[in-house]
Amino acid sequence: MIITLLVFLPLLGFALNAFYHFNSAARKREPSVWVAGLIASSAMVAAFVCALIAWARLKGSAGVGPVLEESLFSWMNLGALHVEFGYRFDRLSAAFTLVITGVGALIHFYSIGYMENRGSARYFCYLNLFCFMMLNLVLGSSLPQVFLGWEGVGLASYLLIGFWSKEMANIAAAQKAFLMNRIGDLGLLFAMFIAFKFAGTLDLARLAGFEFRPDVATVFGLLIFLACTGKSAQIPLFTWLPDAMAGPTPVSALIHAATMVTSGIYLLARLNPVISQSTTVLLVISAVGAATALMAAITACFQSDIKKVLAYSTISQLGFMFAACGVGAAEAGVFHVVTHAFFKALLFLGAGSVIHALSGTQDVFKMGGLRKRLPFTFWTFTAGWAAILGLFPFSGFFSKDMILHEALVAAHGNPWVFGVLAFSALLTAFYMTRLYVLVFFGESRLSEEAGSHVHESPLVMILPLVILAVASLAGGWFGVPVHLETAHGEGASSVSPAVIMALSLLIAGVGAFLGYRKYSGTIQVEATKDPFRVDEFYGAVVGRGVKSLASFFGRYLEDGFFQKILQVSGAAVDLGGNLFKTVQTGSAQGYLLMMVLALLGLMFGLVFGVNGYGN
């Protein structure tokens, strides 16, 4: 029952904290962040320990694809449908589980420091809830269970983005995230219906082994991918992620960088055998992934909010991972998920530390020269920076390099994808260096007030940074955590890995150099801009479209046509009444006349109609 325990520990933390929250509220007392945080964190640590034990067992067990399975109860049985509620722990899940519980535990600790005086037990409730849902997502044995986690993490994300609920802007961001995810979720929902219709099962293991009809496989794959674009912020459903930065920074680190947004990769990797059945789907995935990587990288160069830069960076990195899945190298994608989880969490937490130190300032043009004043933050951030650039021997080097290599050599590899990704890598180096330089080097551009309060973060925040920095440094040496069965094309161009390594180092170097050149001297304050204006486009088309459709229905159907029908039928009855009333003149002779006419009519009808005297 180790897996079940592992999943339910965060739920226990959630329940305890919920109780703590309401108990304090009932006594009109502020709940202590330390109590709440320790409850939540220890739940996560325990879960991490469980995950390690399970991992060890998995390693110990024999077989090609070793799996730990635990079935709890049967969820839905109707007709041919049998949905078991249970967990399946294999190498793919294991990689994700370790990241979720490990990085998750660190971020929980970090939150204690970050949320001091601002948080409450409510915050840790949500965080635990998120972890529970996320574990369900990656460990669930069937698609409905994945869907439970899928929507569950969306809910937790909604709650945490809008955590500071007095600002309506935060609420709007949360709502946007939830709704865009819901559109994506529809894809997963419909994919389940198709899977059930054609394969007769929703069990992940059985589904993965099922051969779909080619056209069905394409539709299925595209629907799954639609779901992934929502959750993993790919074109076209990516605009919620930058807005999601409205949440507390640890949330951004955990949910919007390390774990939740990578669940798309998990799903694609999990259903890789089915996805690979359709080349169309793979092409779409790699094209969208590459395009997203490029587009987000370009946008990141124009951001001045430290968290927004990281957000676009995340979108871009996710694009890399999708491109990897699309070319048929899902394992490279998963590898990048893990390394990315380390360094992006690190970067976010570092950013959080900076924001914490500056009492909430997020504009990079109002920072500068923080290297001396925040030494721990600086050094750990440097590790993250090096990792994302892909400098040897940091983890990013291995995973990014692998993706670039696969983009050329994998079965569905494509020089175009490779080119776009390589250019995106260049941009990545550029904007990360820009950020790095603007924050830590040069003259201080802090405002008077912020400058006076700058302080290094407490130990509870520094420690996770250090651990993550180590992980970012060393994470790449573990190698690919999973081996997915992917066919390597025989005919694909064979390029030596060494060449690619050299090339990618070169790219990183050039990008970093350009960034340093531009931002090391005097700083021109740049306004944030969105070169693609996708958000505005959606607002204008989808948002306004739905609103105007609603008001069209409201005005012309609901308050118009349907009311008219009622009014007209009422008026018709009324008209009939008034018409029949007109003969009621009050004159007895008038009445008699009409009665005589009626009588005569009847008599004529009788004489000529029945007896035919007229003929």
Add this chain to the structure above:
Amino acid sequence: MEISDSLSFLLTLPLFAMVLSLVVPRAVQRGYAIFASLLFLALTVYESSGILFATSAATAARFAVEHQLQWLPQIGAKLSLRLDSVSAWFVVMNALTAVIAFSSKGVWYRKSPKLFTALGFFLLFGLNTAFLSQDLIVFYLGYESVFIPMIFMVGIWGENQKASAVFRFFLMSFLGSILMLVSVFFLLSRQVKDGGAVSSHLGSLIPVAGGLPELHAKLAFFGFFLAFAIKVPLVPFHSWLKDVYVLAPFPATIWMSAILSKLGVYGMIRFVMPLFPQTMGTYQGVLMAIAACSVVYAALLAYRSNQPKALLAYSSISHLGFVMLGVFTMKNQGALSAIFLSVGHTMVSALLFFLLSKIDERSEGLDLGVPRGLSQQFPVLFTALFVVMLASVSLPGTLNFAGEFLVLLNSWPVSTLSTVVAGFGAVLGAAYMLKFYQQMGFGASSTDPGKQGAHAEDLSGFELVLVFLLIMAVVVFGFQTSIFLKGN
């Protein structure tokens, strides 16, 4: 025999409670109503426990009981009550709704409380008659008699300008139901023509309906369909709903959305499906399209509404569209899923209106404008509201998700297009429900806490327990679906 005899208690006890409520003093009227309805709920659950908790369909079928009483031999109508795995759910939901309705906004008890309680129990009686009866004439009697308390509840305790809403509600419903009655008469007259003994029992009318010529069957089907489509309501037939939901007092709104709408669902499953399978099959595409359009259309209008009650009213239409989508699959599984979702909708919509009534009590009144930023002030109330809202948008892990999922899963092979359209309704559903919640819950508080008067307390006591238990039920049954599906 012993069990079956006690079935008639499900009809007589509400009547008894009704009479008793005229004797109970005003001051304890509310307590009496809640207590009596709780007691009745317990009895109903006990009565149907054999069916509800059976592990397999076969066991449940063994517990199904039918109780026959010659009531009107002159017209071939029997008081034949049947408690089986279809009606049991509706009967239990009926009793539950009464509990929730009676415990909602207490202000309404200040004016003629005795009459209100009496009407409530009469409603309980009428609905049980409709849900239990296998005889179409008796079903009609129950179905139609439900209007009477409803008219008065809205008319006497409703907001201003309610009269036209009441007329609209009554006339449209009456139009539908009387055409259904004409259809029943038509079937009965066929029976007379065929020379059989006159009986309005469902079992003896099925062969009659089966033997109808195509055109006649279509017309008779239309009579039934119109009645239930107005009652549910499906979209082109819904124009009575909004005003009456908004202007009705909260208990009445709870009754209407939670259980009166289920009369239509129940009628469609219980009577229309077995009577007119061919005709329904002919029009299946249209019917599914209507259901899907209901979902989306009502969702859009809900999204447009700024008034919480109107929003919930439209959301009720939208969700019932899903239920009807399940019914119109015309498969056992689809119908089962629809019943499942109905139960979820009953609990959730009752809870939503219930909690809204509690918000109403704690603000200056919803008719004066939507209060804002209340979640800080009433954390328990708004947490409950949030969870119920999640169930309403059918987040996985709730009863409504399992129901909606199964409905759509079953409707997908029948009409993919309708399912896809309805699916988009689910996205819109999330949109308007979030809007609904954050309108009142988030942002800076608009009301001055000092001015709240007596109702500045958070949800507590009996209300809290009730809400908590219901939410637990929604979650637990979201996973323990076998209680509904019984291995079918």
Add this chain to the structure above:
Amino acid sequence: MSAEFDLLGPWISLCAGILLTLLISVIRTESKRPAQISALITVVGTAVLSLGKQPSEAALVFAGSFEISSLTLLVLGGLCALAAMFILGTGHYLSRERIHISDYYHLLLILVLGASVMVASRNLILTFIALEVMSLPAYTLAGFRRNDSRSNEAALKYFILGGAMGAVFLLGSSFVFGATGTLTYSGVFSASKSGGVMLELGHLLLLVSFLFKVAAAPLHFWKPDVYEGAPTPVTGIMATIITAASFLTLVRLIHMIDYGAAEMGNYLAWLKSALRFVTVASLIVGSTVMITQRSLKRLFAYSSITHTGYLMLGVLGSFDSGASASSVLIYLCGYCVMSTGAFVLLALSKSPADTGTELIDLTGLMKRSPYLTGLWTIFLFSMAGMPFTVGFFAKYFVFMASMNGGETVVVVIAALCTVVGAYAYLRAIALMTMREAAPTSGEWELTPGSQLVAVGAAVFVLFLGIIPNAMLQYLKGIPLIH
């Protein structure tokens, strides 16, 4: 002879009561109480006598022109019971309007006598005489508020139109006599096998004069005016006693022809379509005009035109289903009870007679008298045909009869008219329960006698709406047509 005398007992007792009451009213002109008591004793006694008898077979007396059967005894008993309810329930109205004089009572008794004999008659001349015996007191009673021009106008309109239609009836009898050489129903029935246009014309004239009496459209014009002008109790008597007797006579007149005969096939088809037209016209005119009315009495007038339409539904169904028109009897039973209740309540209104009681006088009645509101609601719901009132079963049987007769379209129209009519009744209920009282809304008074009658009627309406078995069993066992 003694057997006949025994059978005629109830009618004889009624006649004796009339003479007694007349005598009392002649010798005690200044006090109305003795006449009232005498009339009450007469109708109650007659009702008991007639309802106590249950002859298994119909007997014909007076050379086959007077039928004594379970039906005619029931009609006599029922009409007497209705008369008793009006005597008991509306005395206060007469006092308030200063028309409480002894003459009222013997006129009422004569009216009941005429009505009951009309139904029992098996001879056209006797039917004519009974019709006039019923109508002449009715004209007089309608004009009973002698100082009110509206009452006089109502009486005169009723008289002129009624007189003309009486002549039409007579002309019809004469044609029938000319065609068959006989005036008894049974004679006409057996002679009708040979058919003939004169017979058909004569029959049509007979029917038209009675369609006028029951106010079926397009012969309904007199009804709203007369209802409005007549004193409320008299309106109630017209709506119940006269309508019931006239309608039953109409059914018997319709079935005095042997439609089984080959020669009458065409006529049957034509007659059915004519009656169908009348039915639909009555339903539509009655229900639509009803919702435009402000005066309660006119509203009930149009309501009763609609009810005539429903009754005609039962008649339409009676052609095919073995000539059993029990649905009409059931409908009449329910209709009379609820109308009596409604008119007794209407007579409680203290609104001045020259404007009449308007719908707005009901406004906010619940605040002032929940008791009265409850009674009103029961009667109005019953008229609308809501479940658990006798109105529902009444409608059930006529709809079903018509449906069995193959008149599906007419039934659908009737159903739609029911909805329209329900609106009118609901509007009255809404005024009572959903509005606050306006300063202009009229006063209502409750008196013990009227309470007794109204509550009794309400109990009856509800009882028959829930457990109608005994009534259905009894009424279904009564053959309407021989």
Add this chain to the structure above:
Amino acid sequence: MTMLEPWMMLVVSLVIFGVGLFGLLVRKNLLVMLMCVELMLNGVNLSFVAFSKIHNSLDGHLAVLFVMTVAAAESAVGLGLVIALFRTLKTVDSDQIQILRD
């Protein structure tokens, strides 16, 4: 000199009836209208007599007696009503009695 044929009587009777009906429709004086009603009844009486003759039956003659009696009673009531009306409205013009309408 020709015999008086029954059909001739019938024609006369119908003409009398028609005259009565027509008068009832067009004359405005209530008393004249009353007379017209009597005329209609008497027209029918004549037809009864004619049919009696055709069928060689006494029933028709008998009917005439009854009808005459009823007609007398009817005119008595009618005159009473007209007098009552005249007392309140001071007119016997049928066009003046149109208070009750709609």
